[in-house]
Amino acid sequence: MEKHIYAVSELNLMVKTILDNVPELENVCVRGEISNYKFYPSSGHHYFSLKDENGAIRCVFFKAQASRLRFQPQNGMKVIAVGRVGVFPRDGTYQLYCASLQPDGVGDLYVAFEQLKEKLWKEGLFAPEHKKPLPAYPETIGIVTSPVGAAVHDMIRILRRRYPLAKVLLLPVRVQGPEAPPSIVRAIRYACQRRAADVLIVGRGGGSAEDLWAFNDEQVARAIYEAEIPVISAVGHEPDVTIADFVADARAATPTHGAEMAAPDQAELQDRLQSLRLHMLRLQSSRLELLRRRLENLAAKRVMTDPLAFVEDKRMLLGHVQKELYHAAEAGLTEPRRSLSALAASLDALSPLRVLGRGYAMVTDEAGQVLRRARDASLGDSIVNRLADGALHCRVERIVLEEEKQ
Amino acid sequence: MSENAEMENRSFEQNMARLEQIVALLERGDARLADSLALFEEGTKLVSLCSGMLDNAQQQIMKLRKGPDGQLEEAPFEEDVQQ
Numbered sequence: 001m002e003k004h005i006y007a008v009s010e011l012n013l014m015v016k017t018i019l020d021n022v023p024e025l026e027n028v029c030v031r032g033e034i035s036n037y038k039f040y041p042s043s044g045h046h047y048f049s050l051k052d053e054n055g056a057i058r059c060v061f062f063k064a065q066a067s068r069l070r071f072q073p074q075n076g077m078k079v080i081a082v083g084r085v086g087v088f089p090r091d092g093t094y095q096l097y098c099a100s101l102q103p104d105g106v107g108d109l110y111v112a113f114e115q116l117k118e119k120l121w122k123e124g125l126f127a128p129e130h131k132k133p134l135p136a137y138p139e140t141i142g143i144v145t146s147p148v149g150a151a152v153h154d155m156i157r158i159l160r161r162r163y164p165l166a167k168v169l170l171l172p173v174r175v176q177g178p179e180a181p182p183s184i185v186r187a188i189r190y191a192c193q194r195r196a197a198d199v200l201i202v203g204r205g206g207g208s209a210e211d212l213w214a215f216n217d218e219q220v221a222r223a224i225y226e227a228e229i230p231v232i233s234a235v236g237h238e239p240d241v242t243i244a245d246f247v248a249d250a251r252a253a254t255p256t257h258g259a260e261m262a263a264p265d266q267a268e269l270q271d272r273l274q275s276l277r278l279h280m281l282r283l284q285s286s287r288l289e290l291l292r293r294r295l296e297n298l299a300a301k302r303v304m305t306d307p308l309a310f311v312e313d314k315r316m317l318l319g320h321v322q323k324e325l326y327h328a329a330e331a332g333l334t335e336p337r338r339s340l341s342a343l344a345a346s347l348d349a350l351s352p353l354r355v356l357g358r359g360y361a362m363v364t365d366e367a368g369q370v371l372r373r374a375r376d377a378s379l380g381d382s383i384v385n386r387l388a389d390g391a392l393h394c395r396v397e398r399i400v401l402e403e404e405k406q
Numbered sequence: 407m408s409e410n411a412e413m414e415n416r417s418f419e420q421n422m423a424r425l426e427q428i429v430a431l432l433e434r435g436d437a438r439l440a441d442s443l444a445l446f447e448e449g450t451k452l453v454s455l456c457s458g459m460l461d462n463a464q465q466q467i468m469k470l471r472k473g474p475d476g477q478l479e480e481a482p483f484e485e486d487v488q489q
Contacts, residue, residue, distance in 0.1 A: 137419035
């Protein structure tokens with residue numbers, strides 16, 4: 001009997017039909033390592049191989065199923081793929097049509113979280129210098145959370161107790177499920193556009209990692225990063241950490257804690273106001289005390305207590321100056337006085353009376369004119385001979401002229 | 407009078423900021439006596455004003471919701487509707 005000659009596509013179809021009818025291949029779980037990973041953004045499909053030490057199988061992960069993928073597959077990653085084995089007739093190959101893919105060993109959420117954290121960290125979304133300070137006294141506190149549930153009530157209760165002065169604006173959002181991230185993003189953007197609050201608390205109460213997943217969403221993280229209003233992330237309970245916690249301006253362990261961070265405590269504020277008042281009072285009274293003391297010191301000065309002190313001082317000064325003047329005058333007179341008596345002495349020595357005392361006489365006519373020569377007198381003239389102790393009035397009886405020697 | 411009205415129109419934050427400024431000025435102690443007395447008086451007024459603002463505050467709790475015209479609007483938040 002002659003063998004049937006198949007067309008290639010006929011053969012592939014036959015193999016495909018056989019494989020399609022093996023129930024075990026309808027839903028298999030395969031463990032392996034990803035290699036030759038390719039993702040086509042235009043189609044949204046992922047292509048890769050799964051391999052172990054001895055073999056490999058082609059895998060395809062179509063967009064419809066892959067949209068639920070929460071992590072980014074990478075070469076070398078150990079995964080468990082779930083899917084159906086079938087033939088791809090065009091290439092004559094069989095491959096695994098994946099329905100889901102999860103990291104082997106760790107949860108896929110964990111991997112997705114770590115990957116997004118790494119990516120956003122590299123982009124600088126967690127940079128401390130980008131973080132904005134929270135307002136000390138917010139006028140409006142925005143709460144982005146679910147309008148139902150314990151979290152919103154806890155936050156309102158805390159804010160009412162701590163700081164009733166602020167208005168609370170609740171921006172209701174979905175906090176879980178696929179609608180949650182876009183709804184949170186819209187609320188944050190709305191608040192920022194309208195400047196609807198001075199600070200935003202974004203969060204929800206505790207839940208499973210899946211429940212909190214919206215706060216690990218990349219778009220939510222970016223909306224928080226871009227918010228002009230300072231954001232406090234307040235998700236879940238103490239140990240829960242979300243991407244929102246890293247990117248927010250402040251991280252609260254719980255919604256209650258978030259409310260505490262958002263507003264000051266009025267009791268503490270009242271204390272502070274009272275201590276400010278006391279401080280001012282003390283400053284002012286010590287200032288007045290200082291001025292009073294200075295005033296008293298000035299008032300106690302002698303010039304202020306004894307009005308005549310000034311006059312007394314001047315009088316003493318005057319006396320002192322007088323004395324000095326006297327001394328100066330004394331010193332100034334001594335020398336002239338000395339030269340005066342010397343002059344007087346020499347004058348005395350030159351006195352004609354002293355010459356007369358030595359036996360000479362001075363002859364004058366009756367008018368008192370001194371006669372220096374004999375010829376100045378005539379016979380019969382009355383002349384006076386003046387001696388030391390008196391005068392002799394005489395008459396010229398004879399004139400003897402001595403021979404003049406020229 | 408007008409100073410009081412001005413104070414009351416200012417936000418709590420502005421009043422606190424002014425109060426802290428006054429305390430700092432008084433601490434420096436170089437203001438003229440008449441000025442420092444005026445500052446002290448203003449500071450004391452601010453303390454009682456701020457304290458009163460805290461005492462008398464009634465917290466307003468609003469919720470953002472879609473109005474009849476489809477625009478978002480603020481409405482009082484009824485806390486005990488459901489849980």
